[in-house]
Every structure is written in C-alpha cells, then in structure tokens.
Amino acid sequence: MKQLQYQFKDENLLLSALKHRSMQEDNNERLEFLGDGILNFIIGEALFHRYPYEKEGELSRLRSVLVREATLASLAKEFNLSEFLILGPGELKSGGAKRNSILADAMEAIIGALFLDSNFETCRECVLRWYETRLSSSVLGDASKDSKSFLQEYLQSRKMRIPKYEIIEVAGQPHAQLFQVKCEIPELNLSAKGVATSRRQAEQEAAKLILEKIKQ
Secondary structure, three states: OHHHOOOOOOHHHHHHHHEOHHHOOOOOHHHHHHHHHHHHHHHHHHHHHHOOOOOHHHHHHHHHHHHOHHHHHHHHHHOOHHHOOEOOHHHHHOOHHHOHHHHHHHHHHHHHHHHHHOOHHHHHHHHHHHOOOOOOHHHHHHHOOHHHHHHHHHHHHOOOOOOEEEEEEEEOOHHHOEEEEEEEEHHHOEEEEEEEOOHHHHHHHHHHHHHHHHHO
C-alpha cells in the first residue's frame, strides 16, 4: 500500500491489520487495541507541544476530535483502504468495506502493525505525516466551534441577546501571541475570560467557561 508511505518488512502484519473479525482467526482486533493506545499517545503528545497554553480539558477535547471514528474513517478513505480490507462473506454482502467503524478499526490496527514492524519513532513519524493537515490550528479551530454555538443557542432559546466578546489584551511576540478575550452576558450577570494563541480559540475558551458557570 503505497498510500501509507511506509514499506512493511513483514507483510503478514499488514495483512493481519486489514483482516476484519468476520474472518474469525488471525483478525485485526489485537492490533487495533495496540494501535488505539499508540495513536492516543502520539496525538496527545503532538497537541501538548503545539498548543502550550491550552488547558487539559481543551487538549483532551481536541484529541477526541482527532482520534474519533469519523476522523479515522476519513483518513482511511484518503488511503482507499476499503479496496484492501479482508472481510467475511456477510460483511462483503452488506457493504462493510465502506462502513466507518470498520475503516476506523483497520486504521488503528495498521498503526499497531506499523509499530511492531518498525519502532515507535518510525510509527510516530508516519502518524504525524498522515495527520499533518488535521493538526493545524485552523482545522482544529473549525472542529471546535461548539462552545460558542452552544452558548448562542442557549441564549437565543431564552430570548436573550447574543454574547458580547471583547479583546482585553494581546501579549507576546507577533509569531507567538496570546489573546485574552472577555465574554459577557449582562442579562445573567456572568462574564469570563479566555486565553489562547488565537482570538477564535480565546473566544471559545471564554464561551466554554460561561457554559460551565451556567451549568452550576
């Protein structure tokens, strides 16, 4: 599979990673288990270094976006993985090769197989290469706009005005700025400040803190 940009030394490992459990013996479940743990660590470490000012909760949420089934299935489709899956007769007839859950599991299994075939550093380099675009701040920003949306929907459903966001401070050098944004809901007498490396992310953080106060 040239799409992976990695040549397996032991092709049996790759075959095992592509073999769905509907094939019963020698399927990819154990490799999937291994790959899941490795992927979570690699993505977690990447986020830790790329977003040094984000809190644990936000890093966990971003990681969940990157390792969830939909993201893994999307990656598998870019590799045309459905053409290489080894499925039992029942799964073949039901279109299992196109099913997101099967594609996502196979991607995790491939990561596990790649690790066993090489070493952690090689596996890490491959995964980060595959995820290069998805790890960018702009892509993650688009994937993490729910806090502002949820807050706005909550207020509008109660006939209140939309939140007011105000930049309080911009600190740091031009290439490494920190934005402090205040979100204010006068009708609820609530306000919160969010700090992040972009205005958008700071607004998200402030909106998330407001939502937490509302839930209390």
